[in-house]
Amino acid sequence: MTDLVSALQIGKKLGNGHFGEVHLGEDPxxxxxxxxxxxxxPDEDPAKWEARKAALLQEGVNLRKAKHRHVVQVxxxxxxxxxxxxxLVMELCERGSLQDRYEAGPLPTRDVHxxxxxxxxxxxxxxxxxxxxxxxxxxxLLMDGNGVAKLGDFGLVTDDIILGYADIAGYFDHLAPEVFxxxxxxxxxxxxxxxxxxxxxxxxDAWYRSSPAPRYLVRDLGxxxxxxxxxxxxxxxxxxIRAMLNDDPHARLATxxxxxxxxxxxxxxxxxxxxxxxxxxxxxxxxxDRLIEVILEPAGKKWVWAAISHPLARGVKRTLEASKGAVNxxxxxxxxxxxxxxxx
Amino acid sequence: xxxxxxxxxAGMSERWLGVQVSGEGVIMVDAxxxxxxxxxxxxxxxxxxxxxxxxxxFCTMYSRLHDYAKEKGTKRAFIKESAVSKGGxxxxxxxxxxxxxxxxxxxxxxxxxxLVSKASVSRNFGDRKMDEYVKDESFWKENxxxxxxxxxxxxxxxxxxxx
Numbered sequence: 001m002t003d004l005v006s007a008l009q010i011g012k013k014l015g016n017g018h019f020g021e022v023h024l025g026e027d028p029x030x031x032x033x034x035x036x037x038x039x040x041x042p043d044e045d046p047a048k049w050e051a052r053k054a055a056l057l058q059e060g061v062n063l064r065k066a067k068h069r070h071v072v073q074v075x076x077x078x079x080x081x082x083x084x085x086x087x088l089v090m091e092l093c094e095r096g097s098l099q100d101r102y103e104a105g106p107l108p109t110r111d112v113h114x115x116x117x118x119x120x121x122x123x124x125x126x127x128x129x130x131x132x133x134x135x136x137x138x139x140x141l142l143m144d145g146n147g148v149a150k151l152g153d154f155g156l157v158t159d160d161i162i163l164g165y166a167d168i169a170g171y172f173d174h175l176a177p178e179v180f181x182x183x184x185x186x187x188x189x190x191x192x193x194x195x196x197x198x199x200x201x202x203x204x205d206a207w208y209r210s211s212p213a214p215r216y217l218v219r220d221l222g223x224x225x226x227x228x229x230x231x232x233x234x235x236x237x238x239x240x241i242r243a244m245l246n247d248d249p250h251a252r253l254a255t256x257x258x259x260x261x262x263x264x265x266x267x268x269x270x271x272x273x274x275x276x277x278x279x280x281x282x283x284x285x286x287x288x289d290r291l292i293e294v295i296l297e298p299a300g301k302k303w304v305w306a307a308i309s310h311p312l313a314r315g316v317k318r319t320l321e322a323s324k325g326a327v328n329x330x331x332x333x334x335x336x337x338x339x340x341x342x343x344x
Numbered sequence: 345x346x347x348x349x350x351x352x353x354a355g356m357s358e359r360w361l362g363v364q365v366s367g368e369g370v371i372m373v374d375a376x377x378x379x380x381x382x383x384x385x386x387x388x389x390x391x392x393x394x395x396x397x398x399x400x401x402f403c404t405m406y407s408r409l410h411d412y413a414k415e416k417g418t419k420r421a422f423i424k425e426s427a428v429s430k431g432g433x434x435x436x437x438x439x440x441x442x443x444x445x446x447x448x449x450x451x452x453x454x455x456x457x458x459l460v461s462k463a464s465v466s467r468n469f470g471d472r473k474m475d476e477y478v479k480d481e482s483f484w485k486e487n488x489x490x491x492x493x494x495x496x497x498x499x500x501x502x503x504x505x506x507x
Contacts, residue, residue, distance in 0.1 A: 069407075114400070117394075117404055121408070121411060124411065124415075125411055125415060128411075128415035128416075129415070257389065257391070257408070260391075260404070260408060261392050263394065264369075264391075264392040264393065264394035264395065264401070264404070265392065265394075266395075267394035267395045267396040267397070267400070267401060268394075268395035268396025268397070269395075269396070
């Protein structure tokens with residue numbers, strides 16, 4: 001057989017995947033691509049390297065079988081002539097993973113809604129093909145150039161399903177209680193992980209890290225009832241996420257169709273932009289020719305808040321609602337929450 | 345759930361969808377249809393149309409319907425076609441017709457699509473009009489071993505009349 005030389009050009013490093021580095025590449029057929037690179041380490045045992053190569057090849061096979069517009073597509077696998085490197089050539093998702101956006105702060109509910117809808121389609125297709133993802137988290141959700149969300153990093157995907165279960169794996173903070181108990185994952189534990197991911201995207205990294213990590217709490221059950229919520233997260237979002245984080249896997253909201261139905265019901269909900277400097281919190285949204293702004297700030301040891309409607313052009317500023325003077329934090333949170341709910 | 349259409353023999357079965365569209369969403373009955381013998385209802389479900397942005401809602405519905413038919417290996421889909429309403433045409437009819445177009449395109453990209461009129465169901469199934477069958481509790485009690493909602497009955501009738 002003739003030895004063929006790939007015309008794939010490797011460019012700058014984009015990030016790290018589950019098993020290897022990811023670089024920008026230029027493929028003569030597909031144009032810009034993402035290239036996940038596996039390379040034998042200098043002191044790596046040849047047997048271990050063979051095992052890692054096998055894992056990469058398996059990931060490629062998994063990705064090919066999982067072809068769907070909301071799943072990152074694998075184009076081909078290239079092995080170096082010296083056999084010390086294997087390259088997985090994949091669809092390039094220009095906007096990268098959601099990890100950076102998550103770390104920067106809470107995403108607008110409208111964006112999380114769109115991401116959740118896209119990912120549900122992709123996850124549903126995986127499950128219909130009896131495959132599991134097992135590692136759903138912000139860093140594994142990728143955005144293409146058109147803002148379409150896709151499931152990526154299939155290092156842990158398996159179709160090796162025995163009675164619907166696969167061995168324990170995945171990001172420790174996204175493991176469902178039954179996974180801790182039985183050591184096995186299934187499609188329902190993927191939905192738990194998706195519920196955790198949506199919660200994190202809605203709240204951002206700083207908020208998420210202000211509570212104890214789920215890995216220490218999930219085993220005790222009732223985790224969903226202990227979640228702390230930002231006040232603008234609506235009852236509908238809370239119900240959806242709590243239902244996806246139901247301790248009982250059989251009572252859990254764990255089919256993509258049911259999740260999509262819940263998302264459909266909240267699709268037109270008002271979206272607030274949120275920002276906080278760690279002390280003062282601000283929410284904003286545009287409503288026709290006005291800007292609605294809600295500000296929560298400290299007043300000594302207590303807190304004050306006000307919802308104010310500003311004209312974008314001519315008109316007068318109006319206070320829509322406000323705390324009755326300085327109040328304690330819990331009272332302020334309840335007041336703001338009630339205001340947001342009244343806007344739905 | 346079984347629809348007891350004919351008890352003689354059973355050949356290779358195909359997956360068929362009966363689809364009823366309103367402005368609110370899509371009711372879908374998914375059935376295994378053998379050449380002869382009872383039809384087995386695999387799924388009786390409704391997909392709600394998302395509120396808010398209509399383009400995004402249609403896009404989501406397109407994906408759901410296309411993916412469903414593709415992943416389940418659906419061979420044929422029977423969609424109740426648009427009809428002129430004697431009581432006048434309101435916005436709800438137009439909204440339903442818009443969504444029907446989405447359903448036709450989505451399912452048509454994954455399987456064979458047939459548009460079925462009420463009149464053709466009445467002609468091809470039994471000796472009564474479709475609406476009479478849909479309302480006839482005893483017919484459904486006698487011919488199914490589960491409960492079906494009114495919209496699902498219409499969707500199931502599309503399959504029954506097409507075999």
